[in-house]
Amino acid sequence: xxxxxxxxxxxxxxxxxxxxxxxxxxxxxxxxxxxxxxxxxxxxxxxxxxxxxxxxxxxxxxxxxxxxxxxxxxxxxxxxxxxxxxxxxxxxxxxxxxxxxxxxxxxxxxxxxxxxxxxxxxxxxxxxxxxxxxxxxxxxxxxxxxxxxxxxxxxxxxxxxxxxxxxxxxxxxxxxxxxxxxxxxxxxxxxxxxxxxxxxxxxxxxxxxxxxxxxxxxxxxxxxxxxxxxxxxxxxxxxxxxxxxxxxxxxxxxxxxxxxxxxxxxxxxxxxxx
Numbered sequence: 276x277x278x279x280x281x282x283x284x285x286x287x288x289x290x291x292x293x294x295x296x297x298x299x300x301x302x303x304x305x306x307x308x309x310x311x312x313x314x315x316x317x318x319x320x321x322x323x324x325x326x327x328x329x330x331x332x333x334x335x336x337x338x339x340x341x342x343x344x345x346x347x348x349x350x351x352x353x354x355x356x357x358x359x360x361x362x363x364x365x366x367x368x369x370x371x372x373x374x375x376x377x378x379x380x381x382x383x384x385x386x387x388x389x390x391x392x393x394x395x396x397x398x399x400x401x402x403x404x405x406x407x408x409x410x411x412x413x414x415x416x417x418x419x420x421x422x423x424x425x426x427x428x429x430x431x432x433x434x435x436x437x438x439x440x441x442x443x444x445x446x447x448x449x450x451x452x453x454x455x456x457x458x459x460x461x462x463x464x465x466x467x468x469x470x471x472x473x474x475x476x477x478x479x480x481x482x483x484x485x486x487x488x489x490x491x492x493x494x495x496x497x498x499x500x501x502x503x504x505x506x507x508x509x510x511x512x513x514x515x516x517x518x519x520x521x522x523x524x525x526x527x528x529x530x531x532x533x534x535x536x537x538x539x540x541x542x543x544x545x546x547x548x549x
Contacts, residue, residue, distance in 0.1 A: 282549045285387065286502060289539060292383060293504070296376070300479045303372045304472050307365050311471060314364055315464055318357035319452060325350045326434075326444045338438040340431070354427065361423040369418070369475060373482045374401045380486040388494055388542075404485040410477055410531045418474045422467055429463045473534050480531040487540055492523055496542030499523050500549070501530070504537040513538045520547045 276284070329337065329346055336343050342351040378397030385392035405415045430451055437447035453462025491499055503509055503517040512532055520543060521527050530538040543549050 278548065285541065285549050288387060289502065289541065290504070293537065293539065296380070296479075296483065299372075299376065300476050303369070303479065304475050306372075307368050307475060308468050308471055310364055310368060311361065311468065312464070314360055315357065315467075316452070318353060318360075319448060321353045322350065322357075323444055323448050325353065326447070334438050338435045340435070354430070358423040358427045361426070362419040365419050365471075366416075369478070370401070373404070373415075373479060374398050376479055377401045377404070377482050377486045380483045381490045384487055384490040384494070390494060393493075400486045400489060401482060403489065404482045407481075407485065409481040409484075409529070410533055410536065413474075413477065413481075415478050415481070418478055422470050422474065425470070426463065426467045429466070433463060477531050477534045477536065480536060484529045484531065484540065488523065488527065488529060491540070491542035494542060497523055498543050498545050498547075499527065499540040500543040500547050502539050502541055510536070518547060520545065 325346060329350075333344055333347055337347055337350065342348050374397040376397070377400035378395050381395045381397075381400060382392045408414055433450045434447055437450065442450075449462065451463045453459035453465055459465065488499065498520055501513075501516050501519045501521070503513040505514065505517065510533055513530075513536065516532075516538070521540075523542075529540065530536050532538060541549055
């Protein structure tokens with residue numbers, strides 16, 4: 276094979292591999308969202324029961340964000356528990372999958388380079404990724420706390436607004452959960468599911484990028500080249516840096532450069548030859 280044919284073969288292999296890892300990410304997202312729905316539905320039922328038994332005075336207090344009675348304090352406690360459990364239950368699912376992903380991706384690069392892989396610590400690679408910002412300052416450990424913070428604000432706003440408009444408890448709950456007729460895509464929880472999907476996929480791409488960089492360095496490469504996925508969904512930034520060559524060190528800029536970034540880096544020589 277010529278040099279150009281070899282380079283194209285590597286690019287094609289990476290493209291096929293990216294499609295496979297995308298399916299893995301989708302499976303991880305689905306598992307997390309399933310747990311999110313189970314948790315949220317249970318907590319909403321408890322909140323609904325409390326709401327239905329509040330007096331007019333307590334509803335007025337709740338609309339003013341005042342938790343002054345035992346029932347209102349129970350309401351706040353249930354809301355607090357819901358948001359706390361989002362991180363407590365969803366983070367471990369993500370972490371377990373991300374550690375396995377890190378190990379798998381490092382092993383893949385060794386296979387691509389036709390080298391025997393040494394013992395690989397997925398946990399060590401994941402810890403590297405966990406401690407480095409990505410995509411404009413995102414941090415892995417903040418994914419679910421950020422999602423729960425935003426959800427809490429939205430839930431509180433809907434409840435206060437619903438009370439001020441004399442909506443029934445059922446109407447308020449529908450605004451949070453959505454309706455069966457719309458497959459529950461018309462409520463607040465739909466926005467949280469979308470956030471989970473975007474953030475988990477982006478974080479997993481970050482784990483992959485760290486695993487790749489660590490492995491290319493272990494294989495003796497001193498440079499990496501950015502390879503963007505060029506199609507109708509490619510960002511302007513990734514289009515502009517496609518085939519950019521960088522020195523592989525602590526200052527190397529790594530994908531994901533933005534949410535849902537699909538750019539990858541490959542070991543190369545200083546002239547960009549794979």
